[in-house]
Amino acid sequence: EIVMTQSPATLSVSPGERATLSCRASQSVSSHLAWYQQKPGQAPRLLIYDVSTRATGIPARFSGSGSGTEFTLTISSLQSEDFAIYYCQQYDDWPPYTFGQGTKLEIK
Amino acid sequence: EVQLVESGGGLVQPGGSLRLSCAASGFTFSSYWMSWVRQAPGQGLEWVANIIQHGSEEYYVDSVRGRFTISRDNAKNSLYLQMNSLRGEDSAVYYCARVGHCTSTRCTFDFWGQGTLVTVSS
Numbered sequence: 001e002i003v004m005t006q007s008p009a010t011l012s013v014s015p016g017e018r019a020t021l022s023c024r025a026s027q028s029v030s031s032h033l034a035w036y037q038q039k040p041g042q043a044p045r046l047l048i049y050d051v052s053t054r055a056t057g058i059p060a061r062f063s064g065s066g067s068g069t070e071f072t073l074t075i076s077s078l079q080s081e082d083f084a085i086y087y088c089q090q091y092d093d094w095p096p097y098t099f100g101q102g103t104k105l106e107i108k
Numbered sequence: 109e110v111q112l113v114e115s116g117g118g119l120v121q122p123g124g125s126l127r128l129s130c131a132a133s134g135f136t137f138s139s140y141w142m143s144w145v146r147q148a149p150g151q152g153l154e155w156v157a158n159i160i161q162h163g164s165e166e167y168y169v170d171s172v173r174g175r176f177t178i179s180r181d182n183a184k185n186s187l188y189l190q191m192n193s194l195r196g197e198d199s200a201v202y203y204c205a206r207v208g209h210c211t212s213t214r215c216t217f218d219f220w221g222q223g224t225l226v227t228v229s230s
Contacts, residue, residue: 034216036210043220044145044153049209055169055218087153091214093169097155 002026004091006100012108016076021103023071023088032092035064035073038102039084047086048073075105083107110134110219112204117224124228126192130187130204130221136161137190141207143217144189146200154200157189158207165206194228199224 003026012021023033031051046055048064051071061076074100075082083086116128128144144156158167166178176217177190187204201223208218 019123032211032214036217043203043222044217045220046209046216049216049218050211053209055209064146089153089216094214095155095158096169099155101152101155 001096002029002093002098004088004090004098005101006086008090008103009101010104010106011072012106013078014108015080015108016079019075019082019105020075021075021079021086023066023073025069025071025101026103027093028068029090031067032073032090033064033066034089034091035062036087037082037084037091038087044087060079078102078105080107092103110206112219112221114202114204114221114224117202117226119229121192121230122223122228123211124194126194128189128191128202128204128226131209132187132204132206134160135206137185141179141185141215142187143179143205143207144178144187145217145220146198147195147223150215151200152186156202159187159210168174189195191226194226196228199226199228209226214219 007022035048038044051106052064065076085102087102111133115129145160159178175193180187203223204221205217206216206219209216
């Protein structure tokens with residue numbers, strides 16, 4: 001089973017600033033890496049798949065990068081609606097699909 | 109518009125059973141793999157099960173294999189999860205998710221329902 005590790009657990013950033021979230025896989029997942037956003041009381045929403053492809057309707061301020069075992073989600077200029085929990089997920093080697101434990105992005 | 113609406117959650121005693129349903133609309137249900145993903149209170153996401161378009165293949169996380177059964181009825185655009193021998197650690201919000209954006213069999217979860225809460229407690 002591939003273990004996904006996200007850092008930091010909590011990230012405090014001011015609105016308008018850049019946020020950088022990290023995700024590490026215990027073995028290579030090639031380019032099969034997705035990011036999800038989850039707000040309190042809501043279902044997760046797909047943001048990014050295949051490392052860097054934005055899902056439909058996702059603003060350009062969200063970008064993904066990386067390969068193999070190291071991945072990054074960058075939010076270029078934080079808006080108030082971006083404060084949420086973000087999860088990475090690998091879909092290279094399944095079952096099982098595995099998620100990171102999440103990074104909580106909070107307002108500084 | 110893709111919609112996934114789960115139902116069937118509730119309070120059940122340890123060892124009991126529950127059947128979750130997911131009603132799908134806004135897309136050709138029979139063309140997609142479907143999944144169940146769960147989230148224990150205050151915890152992260154855990155994939156539970158997948159089912160192929162025509163229901164002939166199923167996959168499970170080890171912790172539920174032999175206790176849970178995923179199924180679908182393409183005529184009714186519905187996905188199901190039969191949960192037996194429930195344990196406290198099965199308590200979670202259960203999400204129905206569409207499997208999409210595939211490269212061969214490597215796919216993401218591109219749409220999610222709002223979830224249904226299952227609580228296993230005496």
